[in-house]
Amino acid sequence: MKKSLLLLGTSLCVPLTSHAADWFEQSTPLTQAHQHLLDGDLQSMFTSLVEVWQLDQEKNIKDHLNSLLVQSLSVDCGKGLDSKQFPDWINSITIRRLNIQSPGRDAYQMMVNVAAKKEISDIRLSKWVDKDISSDTSFNSVNSDNVTNGIYSYVKRYNLNNDISKGLYRIDVTADDQESWSAWVIFSEQNAKQTVRWASKDHWQIEKNALLNKFCPLPKLGVSVYDYVKGKYQEIWNHSYDSDYPTSLPVDSLPPDRYVLAISMTQQRWQGPIIIEQSQVISKTYDVATEE
Numbered sequence: 001m002k003k004s005l006l007l008l009g010t011s012l013c014v015p016l017t018s019h020a021a022d023w024f025e026q027s028t029p030l031t032q033a034h035q036h037l038l039d040g041d042l043q044s045m046f047t048s049l050v051e052v053w054q055l056d057q058e059k060n061i062k063d064h065l066n067s068l069l070v071q072s073l074s075v076d077c078g079k080g081l082d083s084k085q086f087p088d089w090i091n092s093i094t095i096r097r098l099n100i101q102s103p104g105r106d107a108y109q110m111m112v113n114v115a116a117k118k119e120i121s122d123i124r125l126s127k128w129v130d131k132d133i134s135s136d137t138s139f140n141s142v143n144s145d146n147v148t149n150g151i152y153s154y155v156k157r158y159n160l161n162n163d164i165s166k167g168l169y170r171i172d173v174t175a176d177d178q179e180s181w182s183a184w185v186i187f188s189e190q191n192a193k194q195t196v197r198w199a200s201k202d203h204w205q206i207e208k209n210a211l212l213n214k215f216c217p218l219p220k221l222g223v224s225v226y227d228y229v230k231g232k233y234q235e236i237w238n239h240s241y242d243s244d245y246p247t248s249l250p251v252d253s254l255p256p257d258r259y260v261l262a263i264s265m266t267q268q269r270w271q272g273p274i275i276i277e278q279s280q281v282i283s284k285t286y287d288v289a290t291e292e
Helices: 002-011 029-038 042-055 059-076
Strands: 090-102 105-116 120-127 137-141 152-160 167-175 180-187 194-198 204-208 220-229 232-241 257-271 274-288
Touching: 029 042, 029 059, 042 059, 042 167, 042 180, 090 167, 090 180, 105 120, 105 167, 120 137, 120 152, 180 274, 194 257, 194 274
Parallel strands: 090 274
Antiparallel strands: 090 105, 105 152, 120 167, 137 152, 167 180, 194 204, 220 232, 220 257, 257 274
16 A cells, blocks of 8 residues: 555656556556665666666656656665676766856856776766767866876866756766776756855855755865966865855955855765766855955
């Protein structure tokens, strides 16, 4: 009886279209995704979600798939979604979605960070089917002059016109020796549980929009100060906080000058071994006057 109620509850979020009415009378990848979620088999659920994303592009189906993925995160924050592990030459992959809000302008970026034991020739994130998410990209070695403990660190940055849409994506990492690794990634669309906004000229405020997922890391607040040096902005101070968030710049003193103050709120989940972060960044000029 409990399982029937759960199935009814999840089905209510989808309008009954011509083929939706008999979803639960057939065995389809979508009904299988529901069943796997109810059974706690997150890996099989994720496989079914990938299959549905590949087959069906109707808006109501997309919204339903998004709801299923978000619901599955309440189990273990996504750690059990994908059993595909990294090869021994990849240490970690972090995919970060950024919404950067400055006065009068919003900007969107996608960053893919890879730490590896081999030198990497390319990192690619594409949307199903084989569609580049942006032509405005950069690819850099983070520490090319000083490899730490035999680990190379790389970042692929995509500048976007809009926030990336929910759906099915593919990540491909290729080493210099042409060995490669790839995996499916599903991005969800959900409201941030905590956001940050300016409360005054030099103070900000944390807004709590929903209960936190106890299986996910606490949202992280980042505070950074940038100075304009030799024609470009350089970070001169930063700190991050997992709790007891400050609401003003916790720096005793800065030389009189005009700076840029950036505040970020980052929320994290997993997809198997891959870390997926969603970051909101607010920034504005910050003037330090000469003391009289």
